[in-house]
Structure formats: C-alpha cells, structure tokens
Amino acid sequence: MSEAVSERTCLETRLRQIGRERYHDKHPFHQMLHSGGCTMDQVRAWVINRYYYQSRIPMKDAAFLSRVDDPMLRRAWRSRIGDHDGTAEQEGGIVRWLKLAEAVGLDPAYVASTRGVIPAVRFAVDAYVRYVREQSLLQAIASSLTELFAPSIHKQRIAGLLEHYAFATPAAIDYFRHRLEEAPRDVAFALQWVLEHANTPAEQDAAIAALVFKMDVLWAQLDAIWGGYIDPGHIPPGAWQPSEGVIL
Template sequence: MTHQSPVLAEPQEPLDSADAMERRLRWIGATRYHSLHPFHRMLHGGKLSQGQVQAWALNRYYYQSSIPIKDAVVLSRFRDRQLRLEWRHRIEDHDGFFDTEGGIERWLKLTDGLGLDRAYVESTQGILAATRFAVDAYVHFVRDRTPLEAIASSLTELFAPNLHEERISGMLKHYDFINPAVMTYFQRRLDQAPRDADFALRYVRENARTPEERQAVCDALTFKTDCLWVQQDALYHAYVNGNVPPGAFRPEGT
C-alpha cells in the first residue's frame, strides 16, 4: 500500500538548533502519522463492518499491552532517579496500579463491547504476524538504541490527541455497536498524551545537542511512525482486501 500523505515540502534547514529539530519533528508527524492511513480514514468515517473494527481492536491490543513493557525498558536505560520517577507513571497509566484501572483494562472494555472474547484477545493468538513484528521491533528499538532515541520514539504522542478526538466523535457517530462507555481509553489519553509528549519534547530539545543527535531524534520518530503505519497496511491487506492469513482472526460471516 502506498503512503498517502499530504504534499508538504520537507524542511531543508540544517538541524543546528532545537527549534529546527522541532520543526522537522512536526513535519514528520504531519506527513507520516498513521492517522493519514486509508484504513484509519475508513475506521473513523464509518466505512468498516463490525468484524473489521473487531480486527482492528484485536490487533491494536498487542500494541497497547506492549507499551508498558516498552516503557519499562526505557526506564531501565537511565541512572537518573528523577527521570525514572517521571517515566514511571507511564507504566501505571497502562498497567493500572493495584485497584486502579489502567489503559490496558480500558482497551479490554472496548474489545468486550465489540463482542470479542477477552481470553482470546489477551492470548494475542489471532493477531496478524505484521502486527507482532512491528510492535516487537519497537520494543527492541528502545532496548538497543541510545536512550535519547528511545525517548524520541515516543514523540508520536505529540499528534495523538487530535487522533483520539477524531476517533471518539467519528466512531460514536457512525457505529451503532459503539457506545461511550467503551471509549474511555481514548478519553483518558486526551489528558495523558499531551503531558507525556511535553516531557519527551523538552528532553530531546535539551539533550540532542549536535546536528547528528538531532537527526537521530528525527530518525527515531520516523521509525515509530513506520511501526504504526505498517500495522494499518496489514489490517487493510487482510480485512479490506480480504487476504486474511492462516491462523489470524476471521470475523463471523467471512
């Protein structure tokens, strides 16, 4: 599937300042974020069947459930106690904390509401191979690359609130099998994502001090957008074009 992005010229200025780097980062988000993918446009525009929405939520669960694992890896990269304290809440945001509900539980409420068996969702048995490969590659990236790049890869959160707002309004408007009670994951992220993105952006602005380091930051964000985009490619190929691979989830009636 081709990458259908707005025609926005790439900034040509050298990465000789934090401001220049931030402009490049925002250009990457404006041209490469997965909100631009045809599958997402179909999802938000009411063009998918319930089975196709189930396939999206099922596959996305693997990404959501891997985020606290990714964040634990990032946390382990730093000796600085204050930075670890700052990053720790991300794990609790997704895992919850004892009797406090987290993002993973909220996502399971979505899959419950869509009629998927919870044990089946949690097993990740029916996800697409491309989903697993892309998400695992992201976890490996934050483990193997520099701590600066690990934090930079989270900067897709800069662009998430607009996506969540569009998703909440679009899915509630177009799908009679969606109700507000199952959309709490996205509603909560409207507050969490800007807070997390602000911290990560400050960090890379302060710690990427050379053009080479700033380029590495931009490349890390590009890598993350690719990880998100390829998951949409796989969903489109399997559930829109009808090429569901062996062993993957098949909606009822297909």
C-alpha cells in the same frame, strides 16, 4: 534568539513536519474507521491487532526504565506504566481496551491471549520494544514523540465512533478519553528532553530517524490490517478468522 534556542525551534519544526507527512491519521484505514465505513468484523480486526500494541507499551517503557541510571528521569517516566497496567486507584489502559473489545462483541480473554494477531503486526510492535531496548536513550525517547499527534486523532476517533457505530458508547470508548489526558502530559516531558539533549546535528538526525521509525511501526500495523481484512482481504495463516472469539 540565541543559537541554541533557534536550533531547538528548528528541531521541533522538523519533528512536527514528520507528523504531518507520516502519522497514521493519514492511513486510509483510519479514515474508513472514523467515517463509519468499517464493518464490525473490520472494527474487530483492528481491536484485536491494536491490543497487541497496547499490551507491549508497558514492556517498552519498562525496557526504557531498565536503561536509565538517573532516578529522577525514571520517576518521571514510570507513570506511563501505571497508565497502561493500572494502579490502586484506576484500572489502566489495557483493561479499558478490553472493555472496547467486549463492546465490539469479542471475548476479552481471546483478545488478551493475542492469539489472532497478524504476524506482521507482531513483528512491527516487537521491533519497537527492541528498538527502545537497544538504541540510545535519545532515540528511545524521541520514538515516543508520535504522541505529539495523538490528541488530534483521538478526538477524531471519539467523534467518529460515537457518530457512526452502535457499539460506541462513552463507556466503550473510555480508553481514548483517558489518552487525551495522559498523552499530552507525557509528550510535553519527552519533547522537552529531546530538545535539550539533541545538541549536535548527528543527535538531531538520530532523533528524527527515531520518530520516522516509530511512524513506520504504527503505519505497518494498519497496512497489515488493511491487507488482511479489507483489500485484498487475504487473512494470513494463524491470524484472526471473523468467527473466532466473537461472543455477541
């Protein structure tokens, strides 16, 4: 094995190790959600807050595109925006998430307004968009590699929601089925790019740091939901109160 190949394998191993240690499938909120332990209001709190993350992902990807001067790299990345915002052919992830909102008894217009989002969730997500706008292209791409670990959590979620919650019809959770197809395609490209461009130890450490940063962004959102709606259940000023925006 050549030295370059060996170094790439080593970087990939380090990246995957971060997933095993820090990906938010380890967060107790997800274990509670997927095993049927959440009340409908706790599910709603998750849907409302996670919408904010969904809604900012296309802005994050556009911020990335705006810094790329290679038309081919832009073109390879651009489909991510269509996956979320929709295309002439398909509605896109944001519309699908709003269908989930409706299925859990929330007014989609209330969710789309992002009015009830916990400020700590907003800070974490906004930090991600800013990170991609400001850090190196290598770090911007490496921060997307949480998607390496997404198919596994999406499969658990689809199975867990269908098993434990009456709202969870296949149509209601269609968002996750689509991500099962989209995320692996995207992350294969991103991982390859990172492995090819992180050549020095400093670049490899920067890629690792970027992935850790993104893990923190995901984890912080669940901590905020946990604190506000589970334990201790102190809803921060301005965040969603369980009667707001409920239509069922």
